[in-house]
Every structure is written in structure tokens, then in C-alpha cells.
Amino acid sequence: MKARIGLLLAAALLAACSNLAPIGQPDIAKVISITDTHAICGVVPVNMLYEDSQGMRHSMSYRVLGDGCHDN
Template identity: 45%
Template sequence: MKFFKLITFAGVMAMSLNVFAEGGGDRTFEKMLSANTKAMAQYAANQGKPAPVVKEYEYGMTLDVVKVVSVVRPQVACAVVPAVMTYEDSQGQLNTIKYTVAGDCRRQGG
């Protein structure tokens, strides 16, 4: 009986840690996005340009990318995760686009 309780407890804890890991990834991305937004505002000010506004990518959207300025890399996760790219277009304007990509699914020690 104690063995069964121990196995049940271990299973519940493993599920709880998985939930925390997913929520932690979202918080980590939001922190990275916030830091990137501040850095791009400073970059824009140094270039004498308006700060870019984060826009959600929509399927079929045409992007006029001349120079990539910054990329917030995808998380290490076996799931679809958010990413952000700031770029300069052919008119010299800064644009920031938020999109989703397949996460970097690397398994440790396998």
C-alpha cells in the first residue's frame, strides 16, 4: 500500500512540475519580449526613428525585410512557441513582428 501511495505521489508531482515548466516558459518569453522592446526603443532613439510597435503575424502578411535588427529566439520546448523579430524595411522604418514557430526540441542526455 505504501508503494502505491508513493507512486501516486510521484506521478502527481511530475504533472505539477510539467505545469509549472509550461507557465515558466511563458513568463520567460514575456520577460525576454519586454527586454527586447526596451532595447529596440533605445536602438530606435539612437537611430532617430520611432520605436517599433509589436504586431502579430497573420498568415499571408507581406514582410519587407531589408535588415534584421533583433530576434528573440524560440524556447527549448517540444511545442509551438512564440518568437519575435525586429527588422528594418526598405523605407528605413523599424518593425517588430511576433509569430509562432516549432520550439527547439532538444532532449538532454539522450
């Protein structure tokens, strides 16, 4: 019985993950804009607007360590 439950859970997880985009490098031909982090200290969200090699615009969000962390 436990084995069947495990198989059902694994199948459900596989089905849920099958719609995810493959992980890899994005097709970035040109960066249009990116969030300025020069005055922020700490981990902050960044948004980047870019154009791919086909001329389509996309946005990407990720987190970076801001550039405003300085020893005084």
C-alpha cells in the same frame, strides 16, 4: 427574410474586413533582433524586430517550434 439576413451579415463581414492589411510578404531589408528559441521545446511565440527598405523599424510576432526539442 433569411436571404436578407444573410446579405446583411455578409455586408457587415465585408465592412469589418476592409480595414485589414493585405496579406503578402513583409518588406524586410534587415533583421535587427529575433527571439532566441534554442533552449525551448514546443510551440512558442517569437518577436522579430526588423527594418524595411525605407529604414523604418517594425516588429512582427508569430509562433514557431522551439529548437530545444531533442531525443535523449
